[in-house]
Amino acid sequence: MTALAWVSLLAGLVLLGLLLYWLFIIAEGAYLGPWAVVLLYDWAARAYERIKQYDPGDEQWFLGLPLARSLELVPAPLVLDVATGTGRLPRALLRQPAFAGRVIGLDLSRRMLHEAVERTAQFADRLTFIWQDARCLPFDDDTFDCVTCLEALEFIPRPREVLAELVRVLRPGGVLLVTNRIGWEARFLPGRAFPRAEFEALLRALPLEGVKVQPWQAAYDLAWALKSGDPHGGGVRPLEQILRCPNCGGRLRREEDGFRCVGCGRLYPVAADGVIELHAGVDGQGKRAVRGGSKQTPGS
Ligand SMILES: C[S@@+](CC[C@H](N)C(=O)[O-])C[C@H]1O[C@@H](n2cnc3c(N)ncnc32)[C@H](O)[C@@H]1O
Structure with missing residues (x-):
């Protein structure tokens, strides 16, 4: 082999290494599709909190307290945490x-949800976890007093549409809390992370008011906003009143082993750990509604 061939081979390997580093470490599979993101989070679920090292004091001071204050005039707020992961926001x-109030945590990684269940056991009576894709929120318009989505928008395809979906289920007058990736890695997340001014403009283009984007963590800005319009909706209600079938939009009725859609008849199981598995829904003949679901015990 000539020296030039060796150099070319080495350069190729370095480029391949950089590409893989970008694809899997920086972008966490985001440009390969939700299947890759979920695969990585399922795989890392047990180690997630150890890697993140959330400081409980900081979580209270910079997340739980300001959020609780923003909701203090609502007697029993209903909160939706989209891409809840291991339940960081519900805990705070x-x-x-x-x-x-009550919190509903939704995520597409089943193993992250199982971790969330274990880490929030003390609040189980005020908390529900749902396995579902954030791109299709299974709720009516104007349902929640507060909708949050932390450290996740950059991993979901078409974040602008996801933001619109978050705002759709938020009630007028309700609080929106979302993050936008910043820092050097944000430059390598085209279409997923936005310069601060652009993110602010993106939020202002939605039916929101009082938009405020502030520095939060080294890698994230935090954006606060209220949904425009005359306040209505919100408040804690039974799940059957707010849940919608992700397949046909029909109402879901509670049955012994899960929730059944009164429209298309699909059954959505409630797993042994209490997670409502919309992503694993089956129809009347026992066929899956959504590909990729699994009814095996998670976290095993
Ligand atoms: C960095 S973690 C953030 C978790 C949590 N919000 C926090 O702040 O600790 C990103 C989360 O987004 C979830 N996620 C990625 N794509 C999703 C999608 N399409 N629908 C719902 N959740 C998704 C992942 O499973 C993961 O739990």
């Missing part, structure tokens, strides 16, 4: 004595 909020 439910630890606040001033918060007297």
Whole structure:
């Protein structure tokens, strides 16, 4: 082999290494599709909190407390945490004595949800976890007093549409709390992370008011906003009143082993750990509604 061939081979390997580093470490599979993101999070679920090293004091001071304060005039707020992961936001909020509401945490990684269940056991009576894709939120318009999505928009295809979906299920007057990736890695997340001014403009283009984007963590800005319009909707209600079938939009009725759609008849199981598995819904003949679902015990 000539020297030139060796150099070319080495350069090729370095480029391949950089490409893989970008694809799997920086972008966490985001440009390969949700299947890759979920694969990585399922795989890392047990180690996630150890890697993140959330400081409980910081979580209370910079997340739980300001969020609880923003909801203090609502007697029993209903909160949706999209891409809840291991339940970081539900924990921070439910630890606040001033918060007297309920939280629904939704995520597409089943193993992250199982971790969330284990880490929030003390709040189980005020918390529900749902296995579902954030791109199709299974709720009516104007349902929640608060919708949050932390450290996740950059991993979901078409983040602009996801933002619109978050706002759709938020009630007028309700609080939106979302993050936008910043820092050097954001430059390598085209179409997923936005310069601060652009993110602000993107939020202002939605039916939102009081938009405020502030520095939060080294890698994230935090954006606050209220949904425009005359306040209505919100408040804690039974799940059957707010859940919608992700397949046909029909109402879901509680049955012994899950929720059944009154429209298309699909059955969505409730797993042994309590997670509502919309992503694993089956129709009347026992066929899957959504590909990729699994009814095996997660986290095993
Ligand atoms: C960096 S973690 C953030 C978790 C949590 N919000 C936090 O702040 O710790 C990103 C989360 O987004 C979830 N996620 C990625 N794509 C998703 C999608 N299409 N629908 C729902 N969740 C998704 C992942 O499974 C993962 O739990």
